Amino acid sequence: MDIINYSASYKLLALARGHPYERDAYAALLSGLEEFDVCHVEQPVAQRVLGPAAAEEFDAIVCYDMPGVDFTSADAPQLLSPSARFRENYLDMLDAGVGMVYLHHAIAAWPAWPAYAEIVGGRFHYRPATLRDRQWPDSGYCHQVNHRISKLRDHPVTQGIPDSFEMTDELYLCPVFEDDVIPLLASDYCFEDDHFYSAASAVGGTMYSREGWTHPKGSHFVGWVKRQGNSPIVYLQGGDDGAAMSNKYFRQLVHNAVRWVSSEAAHAWARSNST
Template identity: 55%
Template sequence: MPTINYHAKLKVLAAVRGHPFDRNAYAALFDEMEGISVTFVDQPAASLLLRPELVDDFDVLLLYDMPGVDFHCETPGIPAPSDERLRAGLPALLERGIGVVATHHAMSGWPDWPGYAEIIGGRFLYRPGELRGKARPDSGYRHQVEYMAHVVAPDHPVMAGIPASFPLKDELYLAEVFEDDVIPLLRSDYSFVRDNFFSATEAMQGRMFSNEGWEHEPGSNLIGWVKRAGKSPLVYLQPGDDEVTYNNPVYRHLIENAIRWTASPAAHDWARA
C-alpha cells in the first residue's frame, strides 16, 4: 500500500464527551502532530454537524465520544433515542467520503441504532440487547490491563513505523466485534474470557468490578481494524482510556498514522473501490 504523506496539512473534527476523560491530557495527544489541527466539539452538538457539508471544512472525523447512552435515568445504561437528523446525515456524510478514526468507547455509541455498529465494526453493550438479529449479553470491561499489542498487518500504512509488538496499559473490552467485515490491524495477547472481565450491567447497577451471575462466551482479541464505512475509510482503535495511553509514544504514532491515512487519496480510492 502507498506510504503516508506526513507533510499534508489536515483539519480534524473530534467529537467528544459522553464518557469521563481528562480533556487537557487528551488534547495534548495531538500537540506534536505537525500540520494537524484538531477542533473539539462536545456531544450532543457534534451529532448535528455530521452531515455531508462537513467534508467542506474537515478532512477527518475523530470519534472519542459515547453518545446515545442514558446514564442518568431510572435504568442507567439504556439506549437514548438517536436524532433522525443524525441517522440521515452521518450515512450521507460517509457516502460523500471523509476519513474516520474511531477510538475506545466510541464503539458504545448510539445503541438504539443498529446501523451505527455496522459503521464502526462492532459494539460495546452496556445492557443486554439485540445485535444483528440475535440476543446478546452485556459487554465486559477491565481497567488498566497490562498487555502486549501485536501488529497483524505490518504492510498497512496505519502500521508504518509501529513495532511488531509493543506494551500498553489500558482498558480492554469483551465486546461484539464483526471480524468478518473488517481488516485486522492489531491483536492483544490478553485472554478475552468471562473470568477476566466485569459486567457492564453490574456496573450500571452500582456494583463495579463484578461479574457475579454474568455469562459471556469468549470474545475477539482484535483491538484495531480498518473497514469501509460507505465510501469512507475508517480505522477503529480500542486503546485510549486515559493519559497513560495518551502519553505512550507508540500510541501517539498510531493515532497520527490513522489520521493521515484516512485523509489520504489512496485511502479514499480504496474505500470507493
C-alpha cells in the same frame, strides 16, 4: 492548540463527551499532528456538525465520544436513538467520503441505532441487547490491563510500529464483526468472561463484579480498518486514560490513522470497495 491554524494543510474534527475522559490528555494526544488544524467539539453539539458539509469542511474526524447512552435516567442506562435526520446526515456524510477514526469507548455509542455498529465494526453493550438478530449479554470491561499488542500486518496505520509492544489500558469483551474488518492489531490478553467484569453491574453500582454474568469468548482484535460508503474507517480500542494516551506507540497509531484516513490513497481504497 488554542489559536486557529489557518495555514494548516488539513483540518481535523475531534469529538468527545458522553463518557468520562481526560480532556488535557486527549488534546495532547492530537497535538502532534502539526499539519492539521484541530477543532474540538463535544456532544451533543457535535451532532449538529456531522453531515455532508463536514465531509467538505474536514479531512478527518476522530470520534472519542459516546452519545446515545443516558446514565442519569431512573432506568439507567437508558439507550437513546438519534433522530432520523441525524441518521440520514451521518450516512450521507460517509457516502460523501470523510476519514473516520474511532477510539476506545466510541464503540459503545448509539447502541439503539443498529447501523452505527456496522459502521464501527462492533458494539459494546451496557445492558443486554440484540445485535444482528443475536441476543447478547452486557459487555465486559477490565481496567489497567498490562497486555502485549502484536502488529498483524503492514499498513500505513501501523507504519513505524514494532512487531509487538506493551501497553496498560482498559480492554473490552464485546461483539466484533471479525469477518467485516481488516485486522491490524491483536492483544495477547485472554478475552474470556472470567477475565472481565460486567458493565451492567458497574452501571448498577457494583464495580468489578462478574457474579451471575457470562459472555461468549471475544475477539483479540484491538485495531482494524474498514470502510462505509466512500469513507475509510479506523478503530483503535486503546485510549482509556492519560497514561494509555501517552503511550508512544498508541500515540503513533492514532497519528498514523488520522493521516491515513485523510489521504487520497485511503479515499481511493474506500471508493474502490464501495457497492
